[in-house]
Amino acid sequence: MEAMRTDVLVVGAGPAGSVTARYAASKGVSVTLIERRRDIGVPVRCGEFVPSNEEIRGMFPRAADIDGLFDIPKELRLRDINAIRLVDPKMKASDIPFSGYTTDRDRFDKYLVSEAENAGATVITGCAFSRTEGGLARTSAGDIRYKVIVGADGPGSRVSRSLGLPRPEGAYPAVTAQARGEFDPVVVMFFGGIAPGAYSWIIPKRGQANVGVGFSPKFASGTLTEYFEKFVGKHNFDIINKLEGKYVPSQGPVSRTYTDSGMTVGDAAGHVISVNGGGIPLAMIAGSICGDVAADRVISGRPLEDYQKEWSRVMLKPLKTAARGKMLADIFAFGSDRRTGMCMKLLGKRRMGNLIRCKRIFP
Ligand SMILES: Cc1cc2nc3c(=O)[nH]c(=O)nc-3n(C[C@H](O)[C@H](O)[C@H](O)COP(=O)(O)OP(=O)(O)OC[C@H]3O[C@@H](n4cnc5c(N)ncnc54)[C@H](O)[C@@H]3O)c2cc1C
Incomplete structure (x- = not known):
């Protein structure tokens, strides 16, 4: 041919x-x-x-x-988002104004x-x-x-x-599924042992949310599916589809x-x-x-x-x-809930907002 x-x-x-x-x-x-x-x-x-x-x-x-x-x-903008909520290992939340939308x-x-x-x-x-x-x-x-x-x-x-x-x-694995229910119009990111070296998330859509976990294998002591199940159990999510995953650079x-x-x-x-x-x-x-x-x-x-x-x-x-921010987080913040919580507290909302927006944390 x-x-x-x-x-x-x-x-x-x-x-x-x-x-x-x-x-x-x-x-x-x-x-x-x-x-x-x-x-x-x-x-x-x-x-x-x-x-x-x-x-x-x-x-x-x-x-x-x-x-x-x-x-x-x-019609592809399902839900307007107005903040990113960063939750530390003790469940203390900080909302950072951030606009966007969720899609299918x-x-x-x-x-x-x-x-x-x-x-x-x-x-x-x-x-x-x-x-x-x-x-x-x-x-x-x-x-x-x-x-x-x-x-x-x-x-x-x-x-x-x-x-x-x-x-x-250094790509790390992440998995995601859909959970039925009504959720606040904020992207929620949970840090600490719930998702070692990365975070777990709730990203609201219409009548459901995208929920998932990413982790860095070097900080984890179980499989990603186990971490996901723990996350689901903790929030009592009603999962409505099959878990899917991929690697994230x-x-x-x-x-x-x-x-x-x-x-x-x-x-x-x-x-x-x-x-x-x-x-x-x-x-x-x-x-x-x-x-x-x-x-x-x-x-x-x-x-x-x-x-x-x-x-x-x-x-x-x-x-x-x-990438530098992630490297610093790997060195100083990840590894234990205590360190993660301490670093989040030290950084505070403004610097964490800079981190999310690819800006330097320290001038
Ligand atoms: C769980 C998870 C959650 C994420 N959440 C977000 C998010 O909320 N927001 C965000 O901005 N980013 C998110 N990302 C990252 C985002 O999905 C990717 O960065 C984005 O999809 C990159 O687009 P791409 O076109 O480069 O690659 P992809 O979207 O991966 O597309 C690559 C395509 O190539 C095809 N392909 C692969 N190999 C071959 C081959 N040999 N021959 C032909 N076709 C091939 C694949 O089937 C695929 O369709 C997430 C990633 C993961 C894993």
Whole structure:
């Protein structure tokens, strides 16, 4: 069978891949977006919280066109959130004003894919990338010849491996499920032994909440499922679906995200806020840059190095600040409830707010 041909091949139809495909296709080059799942976004492995455009702008003031990029339809904004509640091991809560909304991540991902299709990208689901050999991608649906390949295939990126690019290190596991009930319009994060080295959460939706646990194996003494069950028991959650999990990059972006003919983006590139595991906005911002550069490469030979230069200009400083914050938390705050409680008290609301927003805690 003859290989299919495309200018830009994007692997993975999460937020990073769909936005990359949309931005590249909108410049008129041919774009193919492949996704190994048959049903986009299913199952959901996410807390489903998206910061408001104002919060995203505050964290990444150099990012272009935030309002255009995050013009998410009303029906995908399930619940407005007005604060993040940080709860210490003794259950003392501090509310930090923070705006955003919750979504149905499967519908959110489908929407972003439809935007890529509207821009002209061809989408193939049930198609798993396996490796690349000199401009030819081997996939479960046949070979695809490309000019530029983009790995938007998550933290275990096969594209990265195939291109010889680094993959995110120190990714920690997190699990999530839906709990029936009415919940306050705040994101609640619980710290301490309930989720060693990370946090457990309640993220309210409509008539239900996304509840989950992330942990750092080096601080834990059981399985993640055991921690999740403990969390469920403590709050008496009425869980209504199957527990799902995935790895979250926690050490900031990888050192190199491009080769001569390929780039990595989103989780595959470690584009995640280390202190809270948030990655949707970053995947989309980096995706918009990646798609632009990929198309320019095809049209005018622009070097792919420009992608790394541009996302670094926009996101590197806040991401490094967040990674440093996480590293300090690992050293000083995690390991015992007493230390966690003490550090939260010492930091106070204002500094914890800075931490969440990728700002320095100490001037
Ligand atoms: C439990 C949990 C809760 C989270 N909660 C939040 C939150 O509330 N807010 C937030 O902002 N972030 C959250 N995150 C992080 C966020 O989900 C990710 O940062 C975000 O999804 C990254 O987008 P992406 O497109 O890079 O990767 P993904 O969304 O992971 O998409 C990668 C896609 O590539 C596909 N793929 C993988 N391998 C292949 C292959 N070989 N061939 C073809 N396709 C492939 C996958 O099926 C997937 O669809 C959470 C993460 C976890 C694990």
